[in-house]
Amino acid sequence: MSLELLLVLASALFCIGIYGALSQQSIVMVMMGLELMLNGVLVAGAAFWAYVSPSRPDGQVLVLVVITAMTVEMAMGFAVVTAIFRARDADLTDQAADLSG
Amino acid sequence: MALTERLVRFAAGRPHLLLVECPGGTPARLAAERHARARGWPRADGPADADVLAVCGAPSTELAAAVELTWDAVAGPRSRISLRGGEDVPDALERAVAALRDVPAQRLDAAGRTPPDAGGDTGAAEMDHGDMNMDDPPGDMDHAEMGHGDMDMDMDLPGGLAMADRAPDRDGLRLDILHLQLGPFLPAWPAGLVVDVTLQGDVVQEAYAYGWAASTASSWWDDAAGPPGRRAAAHLDSAARLLQLAGWSAAAYTARTLRDSVLDDASTPGTAAQVARLGAKVRRSRSLRWGLRDLGALPAERAVQLGISGPAQRADGDVHDRLLQWLTEAWAALNGAAGRGGTRGEQVGGRTASQALIAAIPRLVIGQELAGARLIIASLDPDLADRDVADTIAKPAVAQHG
């Protein structure tokens, strides 16, 4: 186990997340992609804490903030999906493309 | 293997008993419960939990088919007995144990069964998915018009299941619905009653209640020729079933024991006091009140409009009130109160008391959660062992859309 290996693991998770977020049609599945990307960030944060500056709490706080961000993302995501579903009976990104130019 | 054989024999000393009651099978069920209790056999929650399937009473053609489905859902080693009256029960239970211990025969039975994936719908009649949407015309699927990119639609799911349809729910969402048939056989369920429900999540959106034809002449509970304590016993039986469903098995056990001692000899002086004690205990239980309060409220004037008489009308309230009413009336009956009409009430406007109760079921269960609906139905406890009931409510008679 080394910093490099942990960062490769983090990039692998992050990129699988990118693949999911870009390729999935369902909003819930897109959110799973985002979660997986943040999962990679968790690994990277923990790795930097352990291998770069274990004497300072910054890495740990970063991980804690990312976990919080994940829950916030999830809660808002589900609320938005519910609202969209109620308004338009849709759970797919293609049907909620209001912002697309 | 010798070890398997010994385990099978050892386990057969305490089989789980699944009682399947057909209308008119009340005396057989009571006898079976009594003997099973004496032997310390537990009651099965459903076919998956059962070793011995006891069919109480004579099933009609439709019920016989449902019995077969239930039997298919019982995992081996298994045995099946048919109880017609109260007398043959001890012998039948002995036969059941002997059949469970007969390892070669059980092996043969197991070898002859097909796994459900191969044979299509072989699940239990009352708890399976085979009845999901079978009657909907194919193509009536909202998803088909939604334009899902490169999704391929294939109508038939593996196992012969159909895809769920959708309908608006109470939260303004269009979600999947599921058609489920409650009954005719469920633990603590009125014998022969069938309630077709449409569920969204576990909320009942539509319900149709009807009975499957019975083959007996009249209700055993209301038989005037019976022993004097029969009215009290009938109420204690209903209360025991509701308590069982409400998850208080200890109180249900007491209620069943009292019911049997009332049937043995209603004039024993201590019994009425014991019934009173049970009533006080049930009344005091805060967890029971939390669970049952405000569920299936049926004010007295509404009950009168619906043609309901008897304890359900006199209780003038929710499931909890109806439970207490049964216990109060059981105590009153033991103290010599005559009581009006039958155990479920009187005939009003050409409809028997049980008919009125069945007709009220959809009104009360729509909008409730599945478990709540079961409690409400148990708190009405219609008795279908009445020829009039069986003849007039043989097909879906009440329909209401929530």
Add this chain to the structure above:
Amino acid sequence: MVEQAPAWAAPLALGLLLALCVAAATFDAALAAGRGLAGALRVPWQEAARLVVQQRRTTVANDPLLWRTGGVSLLVVAALMVAVVPWGDWTLLDSAVGVVWFNAMDVLLWAAVWITGWGANSAWPLVGAHRFLAQALSYELLLMFALISPALGAGSLRLADVQAEQAGLWFVVTMPVAFVVFCVCVLAFSLWGPFAAPIGADLGGGVLAESSGVDRLLVLLGRYALLVAGAAFAVPLFLGGGEGPLLPAVLWSVVKTVLVLGLLVACRRRFALLRPERFAELAWVVGIPLVLLQILVVSLLVLGRS
């Protein structure tokens, strides 16, 4: 002073867990029939033998991977909970954050019970599974706060420290509310007694409605194991761990565990089912303010002491 136990103690602890499961099942059977302990001694073994030889049911289009995984994981979670419990002066895994460990393992049950209900592909188990999630949302915060109270009192998340802090005055005296709430939550995650709604009779067995044979055995055994784990956890958290006269500390831990376990098992006969939709409001409107008050009291005590 609490030491890491040698590796050979792991099977010993697992054996103790299973033995306590059998004891709990025997006690429950004795209470059920009212025919005394002698009549109940055979019951757990008969039940186990019956389920071992019974065929495993399958249903149409089930999800065997999730179904079977869910069934096993109750037992696994209970074993993992027991791993961090200090038995007297010995513990298998001296985690610096034992209290959080317990909480994390408990959350694994959310997934375990849900996939057990989902896997059968049948309406009743799925309703039971959703009911468990509703119940879990109600009890989880209560459990977290109940776990925080002793940790706050001891100023440490390590169970050994929590246990050591109670020399002389057990936490059950200063934090009775937290103790009661903890026991309620143990009942809730063990699907026991008033909290058996996910496998309730009103759902025809709920999550277990389609399970038979070994699958059912594992879930039922898992329930007892969770009760044991919860009882064992209450001892270092609230009951002073291995503290007691005469007997060695390990034995005191076991004795106290057995007493709490008996109390928990007996709850099954005392109460009717607390239906999750009713429990939710009770837990959030009454329960959470109560435990928060308890934490306030504990904080004041800690401040007053320092």
Add this chain to the structure above:
Amino acid sequence: MVVDALFWLLALTAVASGFAVFRVSSMARATFALAVSFVAVGAVMLLLDLDYLGLITVLMMVMEMSIMAVFMIMYMMNPGGLMPMSMYHNKAGAMTVAVGSFVVLAAGALLVPWPEREGVAPADITLQLGEGIMGSKMLVMLTISPVLFATIVGSLVLAAPRGRYDRFGDDLDQPASDPVPGGLGR
């Protein structure tokens, strides 16, 4: 040695189950594949001695995935994956972007000269975190709390179908008319 073996096992589990999320057809399996990926990452953190954060990751994420499963079942058609179908758009493009960014990130991870480790971890790592968020990083936590509160309010407003006037009518003092009453009879 043991730690290395464990790390490889956990890393492969995390990546494989992460990829499985978008490969399996059943929503339940997808959700819990993601949960397995998080549990594996939590265990990697335990290997790095981050006991508290590792367990918190497991706790939060398994809880979140269990709730997510309910939403999956609600909103997805065919949640059991019984019917063969695919729900992708632009699969090839997404794969190209993903592989491309992985190459760039992994090359960066391996080639950038990362700084040497400075200092050693304290004896009580959880205490370090606690003192961090209550000390030097207090501002971060102070910012997060209104965000969390706003999330609670915002998601309820978005998701709830009925406001309090729907529940209570014009007179807010009378008992609420809910489809299923709560346990306290309010």
